[in-house]
Amino acid sequence: MNVIETQHLTKIFKDGASEIHALNDVNLTIEKSTFNAVVGTSGSGKTTLINMLGGLDTPTSGTVTIDGTVITGMKDRELSIFRRKKLGIIFQNYNLVPTLNIYENIVFPVDLDGRRVDKAFVEEVIHTLHLKERLGDYPYQLSGGQQQRVAIARALAAKPSVILADEPTGSLDSKNSQNIAGLLKECVDTFKQTLVMITHNLELAQLADRVVRMEDGRIQE
Numbered sequence: 223m224n225v226i227e228t229q230h231l232t233k234i235f236k237d238g239a240s241e242i243h244a245l246n247d248v249n250l251t252i253e254k255s256t257f258n259a260v261v262g263t264s265g266s267g268k269t270t271l272i273n274m275l276g277g278l279d280t281p282t283s284g285t286v287t288i289d290g291t292v293i294t295g296m297k298d299r300e301l302s303i304f305r306r307k308k309l310g311i312i313f314q315n316y317n318l319v320p321t322l323n324i325y326e327n328i329v330f331p332v333d334l335d336g337r338r339v340d341k342a343f344v345e346e347v348i349h350t351l352h353l354k355e356r357l358g359d360y361p362y363q364l365s366g367g368q369q370q371r372v373a374i375a376r377a378l379a380a381k382p383s384v385i386l387a388d389e390p391t392g393s394l395d396s397k398n399s400q401n402i403a404g405l406l407k408e409c410v411d412t413f414k415q416t417l418v419m420i421t422h423n424l425e426l427a428q429l430a431d432r433v434v435r436m437e438d439g440r441i442q443e
């Protein structure tokens with residue numbers, strides 16, 4: 223079953239008189255419960271693609287379907303509810319809530335949705351991400367790498383069917399990157415989640431079931 227599908231997905235950025243074709247007629251299907259790495263040179267369209275899959279930006283043309291629902295053209299409110307229920311997005315800038323402590327940040331999306339937190343699972347995530355000692359702290363007290371780990375924990379805690387990640391281990395050392403990639407892989411296998419992760423790290427890409435290679439806004443598998 224395909225959990226993600228794009229049809230003729232195109233994004234053109236206008237820059238003065240010139241146009242940048244960041245995505246060029248991308249037709250991508252991603253199967254449920256798979257780990258997908260997106261690789262490609264700088265400027266090839268990876269972040270633009272992830273933003274479109276997460277409904278964070280609107281395509282110039284084409285559509286995105288997630289779990290059978292066409293999200294393209296959805297109203298903002300509808301889209302943010304859909305996103306909260308179905309998607310875990312790990313941003314490059316962590317977007318933690320400054321007035322909530324680390325634990326509250328991690329369970330925030332689940333709380334917002336009025337769902338029960340799976341405490342045992344959240345504890346495992348916290349343990350793997352080495353956040354146990356920091357749960358009562360506030361985001362400003364954490365380093366960039368620690369904040370990144372909180373953002374990953376937050377995305378996983380809600381057990382979304384799709385996890386979108388843009389360089390989730392970008393500011394971490396190689397051992398921590400491997401551990402976190404291992405945890406993400408475990409989530410894919412255990413909870414049948416689907417992961418689409420941009421990475422420049424070829425070691426991490428090797429853990430993936432599929433490597434999607436982008437070049438000039440197109441997929442070159």
Ligand SMILES: Nc1ncnc2c1ncn2[C@@H]1O[C@H](COP(=O)(O)OP(=O)(O)OP(=O)(O)O)[C@@H](O)[C@H]1O
Pocket residue numbers: 235236237242243244262263264265266267268269270271
């Ligand atoms: N908001 C924007 N306005 C104008 N051009 C943009 C915008 N966002 C992206 N672009 C352009 O679209 C192209 C694709 O950018 P994108 O960020 O998707 O690449 P990327 O593969 O993620 O690169 P990197 O690996 O460096 O993060 C680039 O040429 C970029 O300059």
